[in-house]
Amino acid sequence: MRLQKFLAQAGVASRRSAEDLIRAGRVKVNGNTVTAMGVKVEPGRDLVEVDGREVKWNGEKVYYLLYKPPGYVTTLYDPQGRPKVIDLLKGVKKRVFPVGRLDYDTEGLLLLTNDGELNLRLTHPRYGVTKTYRALVKGVPDRQALHKLATGVKLEDGMTAPAEVKLLRLGKDTSILELTLREGRKREVRRMCSAVGHPVLRLKRTKMAFLTLKGLRPGEYRPLTKREVERLYALTGLKRDDS
Template sequence: MAVRLQKYLAMAGAASRRAAEKMIMEGRVKVNGQTVTKMGVTVDPAVDLVELDNRPVKLSAKKEYILLYKPVGYLTTLKDPYGRPTVKDLIKDVESRVFPVGRLDLDTSGLLLLTNDGELANRLTHPAYGVEKEYLVRVHDLPGSEVLQKLEKGIMLDDGCTAPAKVRLIKGGRPTSVLTLTIREGRNRQVRRMLEAVQHPVVSLKRIRFGPLTLTGMKSGHWRRLTAAEVKALKRLVGLNT
């Protein structure tokens, strides 16, 4: 049965569907030896050979769901042309090919989900589903109530106004304060840009929750597989049959 190329890549665990579309446009995908750069191509998994970066991409029957406590200093990617540390270095014992769901910056630590379930990854990162991501943030100086209200209502950034957020001041003081910030979007460096916009730049940033998942009981640099109940909760959150 023929399926669209980007869907096949997601089904095979190569990337989420949106990330797969980007890979295709970048010329990284071949079908039967021919580079594909446009959307609309379909493939038959039983007949066609699909390659990503010159490596065959095959459907994987086993789905993997990995929760990683990412330390600062690791790139959220599977390979780096400059040889810098990546999150793949932290999950070497995972035999299946998995990819990050969303990303954390090099200088951000915390909860990162990796999987080869392309459909789930696509929904978890799609703005339409509004999955909550909670961060523990240390900022410069002491944000007043007016600043906290601005963050809650939405901040105008160069790519548009942010959606309403949840903010809680944990420890106020000088020279730094600690707060939690919960957002439902996933723009590039969004939390850092929001706080820069209100003149309280980030000192340190850690994601402590992704939907129903938390870092409870985990140490930095360690990973574990999700339980069946956690996978079920994630799928239910984004309307997938479990």
């Protein structure tokens, strides 16, 4: 098994992040620092360490859906000492990591897993997995602003991909938009809305692919069903023995 795949399946990080750990010289195999990709290890026989700590192998994969409240970071470590989403999974003993990120002030649906390959496919634009957000924005977007959001907005890192946009509710000074994206850029919804003159006041992710927050309150979580995991695998073109 390739080292980066081992680290992902052991719940250390996503496969992409595991490769970064290897390049940074933070991983040792049998006492030797490894910095090149392609090194293979045998679970249960080879000693793998990250930052001097042994990585325990357990091939069982777990999947959880969390209703993230605002005021939590989705990183596993925060130098500012802010609350972390991982702190909400008090009954989960395995090490898991978030599938993508939600901003500190953003609430809503967040998946967490130790399945590195599925994590990668759910977040990579190539697989086009949809994420749906509900945004309370300042002002009332006109037809031109809605068209820009739907067809593409020019940001500092390039044009956004086409999105599905619905105007759900109009107020005197605010509006509620629903946006469905197939990209996963950093703070994309907030930057898109600001670019068309309607800054986001509150943001909630309501859906990822076919998954919703039904039955959950902020801070609550549940394991995915076997059927839900199978559907995610099918959606991203994975087979059970791929990861």
